[in-house]
Amino acid sequence: MVFEKLEKRQIFVGEITAETPLHIGSGRPDIRIGEAISVLRNVKGVPYIPGSSIKGKVRTEAEKIARKLGYEVCNPPDTKKMCGSLKSDEKDLCIVCQIFGTAGEKISRASKVKFRDALPLEEVKEFEVRTGIALDRERGSVHRKALYTIEAVPAGTRFGFEMVAENLTDEELSLLLAAVKSVQDTGLGGSSTRGFGKVRVSIKRVHERTAEFYVGKKEERVLEGEELASWLRSKGVEL
Ligand SMILES: [Zn+2]
Numbered sequence: 377m378v379f380e381k382l383e384k385r386q387i388f389v390g391e392i393t394a395e396t397p398l399h400i401g402s403g404r405p406d407i408r409i410g411e412a413i414s415v416l417r418n419v420k421g422v423p424y425i426p427g428s429s430i431k432g433k434v435r436t437e438a439e440k441i442a443r444k445l446g447y448e449v450c451n452p453p454d455t456k457k458m459c460g461s462l463k464s465d466e467k468d469l470c471i472v473c474q475i476f477g478t479a480g481e482k483i484s485r486a487s488k489v490k491f492r493d494a495l496p497l498e499e500v501k502e503f504e505v506r507t508g509i510a511l512d513r514e515r516g517s518v519h520r521k522a523l524y525t526i527e528a529v530p531a532g533t534r535f536g537f538e539m540v541a542e543n544l545t546d547e548e549l550s551l552l553l554a555a556v557k558s559v560q561d562t563g564l565g566g567s568s569t570r571g572f573g574k575v576r577v578s579i580k581r582v583h584e585r586t587a588e589f590y591v592g593k594k595e596e597r598v599l600e601g602e603e604l605a606s607w608l609r610s611k612g613v614e615l
Pocket residue numbers: 449450451458459460469470471472473474478
């Protein structure tokens with residue numbers, strides 16, 4: 377067990393814009409014939425993107441990028457194949473487990489990065505509804521009843537984005553930002569085959585806070601505008 381100290385917390389504030397219709401559903405894999413698949417809504421009936429879905433996508437991209445860059449990376453979601461089961465010492469966790477946490481038989485560690493649920497910045501008044509055709513498995517064919525409809529928020533919908541990262545090394549931060557950038561192309565949510573889910577993530581502001589900030593002894597550092605852009609470029613990304 378490692379006792380953690382707050383060295384540095386970085387809060388990334390920005391927007392996720394749907395560039396094509398976006399369907400964030402409940403994640404149920406099977407589609408029943410005749411079903412209307414609606415988007416996920418919170419208790420107030422507002423469509424949103426759960427932070428856990430964003431995190432899952434970003435982690436997957438981080439794994440793919442890290443492997444290509446020559447890092448040894450474990451294989452979630454099976455915890456038997458994750459560093460938490462494969463390693464005995466926390467310092468031996470792969471870079472992806474260092475950032476996003478790990479679970480397993482020997483080590484379990486929380487993520488150093490958290491994603492807040494992304495809520496729309498303006499009220500979503502109209503939804504897109506598309507009709508799809510599901511294969512009827514019993515008959516092995518497509519027939520009239522095999523239609524379903526899928527609901528999506530329209531292209532152009534903007535959501536608030538907030539990512540909070542703690543004590544990341546420069547190397548970890550660069551991989552995290554590269555993974556966020558990569559999610560723009562792989563998309564969020566379901567039905568990416570029909571062009572759904574392409575998003576643009578833009579970071580508007582970064583707040584850097586230390587333990588001294590929380591006890592009122594030091595100002596936070598706020599990055600925005602041109603300073604933010606050049607800081608991001610120094611990490612290898614434009615977002
Ligand atoms: Zn790992």
